[in-house]
Amino acid sequence: MSFNTFGKIFRFTTWGESHGPAIGCVVDGCPPNISINEKDIQAELNKRKPGQSKFTTQRKEDDKVNILSGVFEGKTTGTPISMIIYNKDMKSRDYETIKNKFRPGHADYTYFKKYGIRDYRGGGRQSARETASRVAAGAVAKKVLENKIGKKYKVVGAVTHLGILGCDTKNWNDKFISKNPLFCPDKSILTLWEKYLLSIRKAGSSCGAVIEVRAKGVPIGLGAPIYSKLDMDLASAMMSINAVKGVNIGSGMSSAQLTGEENSDEIFRNRKRINFKSNNAGGILGGISSGQDIIVSFAVKPTSSILSKRQTIDKFGKNTSISVRGRHDPCVGIRAVPIGEAMMHCVILDHYLMNNAQCGS
């Protein structure tokens, strides 16, 4: 049982509401003697932070992280790493109008029905602000994996579909991704995406996105059948991100349309290396990593807060309508890229440690 904890050995627990004094996380099970400092974590947080371009919400979140424990003289000690991010730029008055109304597509209604109480300010605990905590945890996991596996280990995420517009993943370029505000991997499509997104923004509407995260250099043998399969945990990890509605491993949903011949990922040896002719499996066979790149993609639904008036009810059960004014994010999916990367790091490290446990020396 772990309502607010993710992971099995490398575990992080997040806490905090959007408009409380702070948010944070406690990372447990981290191996000792790994160099880490606040700058390492801040670098990952900065990728996620809003207000960085005209394409995302103008809410300013400094997301300045402090490490409160578990690191001594620049190294992890094996004890829990507590990290805190104080909340700023909280305009609680903005939310007074939605205090008693349930925003469609949000979790307002279900939180209220479940708990009989909710912190409505900025979505409270439901707010995507929680994801900053996981990015911090993911930054720790990344450092550990780079230390254990070395530089061949690398995780890169990108947006592969922006609303109705896909991109050509054959043009995937890691460096380009980090240089554009849409995490677009395909230079040839970026201008079109920008125009499309600005038009959606102007219309007060929103669109969804598909994010793909790739991990290279993952050792063979991570993942534990039957109920700790690597793909189970990746699906669970990505589905835990706000607004995610679908997860694919490798060919994912499309694999239903392949024939056995197309899908088989034939194996061959070339000199000392084992190779595969394709990677429909997304690097995972029987729940265990095969040494191929791990490839996960997931769909983020369009931002629920839009300017158009939507029909809903209030907490007293009366029919009413709502339209969200103020800061508006036309595509929340974009900011999910660093979050997906963080979850990938966490799941891989968790399975790395689990594999050490059962199959180590």
Added chain:
Amino acid sequence: MSFNTFGKIFRFTTWGESHGPAIGCVVDGCPPNISINEKDIQAELNKRKPGQSKFTTQRKEDDKVNILSGVFEGKTTGTPISMIIYNKDMKSRDYETIKNKFRPGHADYTYFKKYGIRDYRGGGRQSARETASRVAAGAVAKKVLENKIGKKYKVVGAVTHLGILGCDTKNWNDKFISKNPLFCPDKSILTLWEKYLLSIRKAGSSCGAVIEVRAKGVPIGLGAPIYSKLDMDLASAMMSINAVKGVNIGSGMSSAQLTGEENSDEIFRNRKRINFKSNNAGGILGGISSGQDIIVSFAVKPTSSILSKRQTIDKFGKNTSISVRGRHDPCVGIRAVPIGEAMMHCVILDHYLMNNAQCGS
């Protein structure tokens, strides 16, 4: 940590290999005083069992279940329910040829690399035979939920895509599903599907499938944010099924292509009932059930064992090829329907009990 255990409060642990003496499961955390007997469980197992039509493998599995504990005078006692299914019809000699070769698309290679040893007979632990154990566990969960929630609670699964052929889900008919061997929900497409599948079978090829599972009558408030979201656990549950590569909740991957207006599932009250205009969310908001139908779909990749010769390596690292003879299943996805239903029951009951724990009286 739970390599072979699924669930948090209602937990089941499965064990057994395809060609060992038996397989089985231990169900723990089951509420007491629920009427249950072997017939209830056998009825669910019979839905899954192979050799029932010309469309699935001819391997005969009687799948006869015995309850060894936890039920006294026809009622659960709150102690663990151990169930066993003895293996029969095991032709171990069939597998001698694949003893040293890794079948592409199967977990042969990854199991061997992870553990340094594997029971190659019939896939051993990787075999889909393991899923019989979960169907047994699901049958227990179903009985509990019918007792706690009543007859309005109902789970129905169907095949919505057979390879490249979809169906019209507007024609979904619960009764029809149970009467055709393909679990097809749309009467108008069945004949076409049958012809298509027979042609694939004759060609020695295989195809994938998409399965959709719907749960009606699920109470509002099940699911626990942030890291025990109902959709996380459903994604994890479905992804744990052999050969599953993608999972959708509601509109799933397609939600990326919707606008905020289309996606919003507006809420309104009609007399005493709260209604939603659509169900893109698949009945889950912020990880918590909303009272709408829970809708999950997942893709099963095409059967990896096909007659065409495929390139691969052997356990000594040498290049070789393989083609699987003998009993052949052109679409393993079909048999995933009762498995998906079973996992749905288990996840819902688990969250029902979790919600009792934290939010009960």
Added chain:
Amino acid sequence: MSFNTFGKIFRFTTWGESHGPAIGCVVDGCPPNISINEKDIQAELNKRKPGQSKFTTQRKEDDKVNILSGVFEGKTTGTPISMIIYNKDMKSRDYETIKNKFRPGHADYTYFKKYGIRDYRGGGRQSARETASRVAAGAVAKKVLENKIGKKYKVVGAVTHLGILGCDTKNWNDKFISKNPLFCPDKSILTLWEKYLLSIRKAGSSCGAVIEVRAKGVPIGLGAPIYSKLDMDLASAMMSINAVKGVNIGSGMSSAQLTGEENSDEIFRNRKRINFKSNNAGGILGGISSGQDIIVSFAVKPTSSILSKRQTIDKFGKNTSISVRGRHDPCVGIRAVPIGEAMMHCVILDHYLMNNAQCGS
């Protein structure tokens, strides 16, 4: 797996080192709509805080707690409750002399051997300062239980043995316990204890203690056989407290010396009430609460930091000796009383919720 988390449904995760910027805990799984505020928690913390009498260490710890999340408008929301206590009065220079030496009886040596690194300042993570976090978690649990069970629920702990001096538990007086700095339950022995402890203090020596914690008003049926027995979890809880070396339930170790006749706790009905003639079982039968008072006692070893010179080794493996100067606590066991009470609250609430889960409506 949960290195720094205690509990199954009501779970708390503690973090922080003695001389870091802060310590704290995250409480998860707390039921919603329970009134709680910082004063409630502070009141429990104040019982534990050092520097309150001449009998405990003069280290001043304000132990001022802040709630950072999970409470909205004075009530729990069902989301994680993060609490922080900033560290003050940290004289890190005091610890420079023990930087490279392992104090016998402390965990210096084992932490160093396990992790290859340790925060030696004030014992770092090993410090009993961690227990402030659990007292905070226990204060939350207490509020929940008082809300759920009502005022008949009450937990009281006391010191029943101070070094070689026992007391007469027939004289146990709840009110008296809270009025003396030694948590002594027996007025007739207090003066003797005070003299004894002062003499130990003057000698620079230390003594152990036995703490007994009693819970009244615990409902029948808490505890889940076989491996979540209430007594297992209580033993585990108490053994997790720094310096605890033994745990008894009811008659505990002494039960080995009873005959079956003496030990049997006969049952009888008196009007509508079920009664027991004795309580050797400490209120737990087969791991399940019987409705009698839950009685747990545990032994705390003498403070390891004493003025006498002790032989030891340094981190380079050389023989050396050590004697601890400065603030000195002649009996750490005394301050374990509120900690034992806190752990009792947490275990009982955890099992209360677990019982709701499986056996609730």
Added chain:
Amino acid sequence: MSFNTFGKIFRFTTWGESHGPAIGCVVDGCPPNISINEKDIQAELNKRKPGQSKFTTQRKEDDKVNILSGVFEGKTTGTPISMIIYNKDMKSRDYETIKNKFRPGHADYTYFKKYGIRDYRGGGRQSARETASRVAAGAVAKKVLENKIGKKYKVVGAVTHLGILGCDTKNWNDKFISKNPLFCPDKSILTLWEKYLLSIRKAGSSCGAVIEVRAKGVPIGLGAPIYSKLDMDLASAMMSINAVKGVNIGSGMSSAQLTGEENSDEIFRNRKRINFKSNNAGGILGGISSGQDIIVSFAVKPTSSILSKRQTIDKFGKNTSISVRGRHDPCVGIRAVPIGEAMMHCVILDHYLMNNAQCGS
């Protein structure tokens, strides 16, 4: 959450009632490639089995174990090991008289109040027969540890107090323990113990016992602070055994009576070896193994089923009395020796794997 599962990585789940068709366990998380067969497990079970001398119950339990999964060609495969022991010699009619009466000291009353139903035959799930399953799990753990650590690893348990009679542990002799039916470690006291026990048996009475279990050759560094301390898990393990009421680590409850000087276990180096002058800590400092022998002792209460008439109530709440006829065990503690050893193996292996996970390469 794990009602019937013990352990974190090396986990076992037990199931079964005393008078059902079988009992058994599923061991999960076992490392692969460990040689093991049914004889290894049977050897441990034989130590525990009743009916072996005039000092224990004459109930014959063959306790013949079958391995159903997880072992292939004599080696563990890393998949779950399911073991089953069929029940024989079940005289269900013997128990008809206690069907409606609650035996004092047993869990009849609490099971019935908790679950509203119980399998009363032979105590059902409460029966100490369940411990056969753990002995089987412990046998697996032993094989793994002998493989990983080597022959210097050794666990030996003995009875150190039989009722009111202690023994001199300075005379502890491993070989002697295995040769006498009372697991007495001290040759000089055995005859007295035998006479004492026979007199208790004749009187239809019973006595308790203290069991001490010692583990040699345990590596330094096992145990994970704060809430997976090795001593926590050992306390929990031993307290889970039927009829155990107290647990000591090292000096245990007696440590309360020591001075700081006496208790300190001074450290010194002799050539290349780190030594301790005493072992009051029982080999555990701060929850982590120190390389000294791990020493745990626990008290088993006297058998509750005695010939003397005891007052009790029936399931309808009426006052009545009961006296247990038939097979009678004057000291259940004796048979707890192999159970304590099994639990020691399981806890040590679990922590060995946990330490591999976090602190391995």
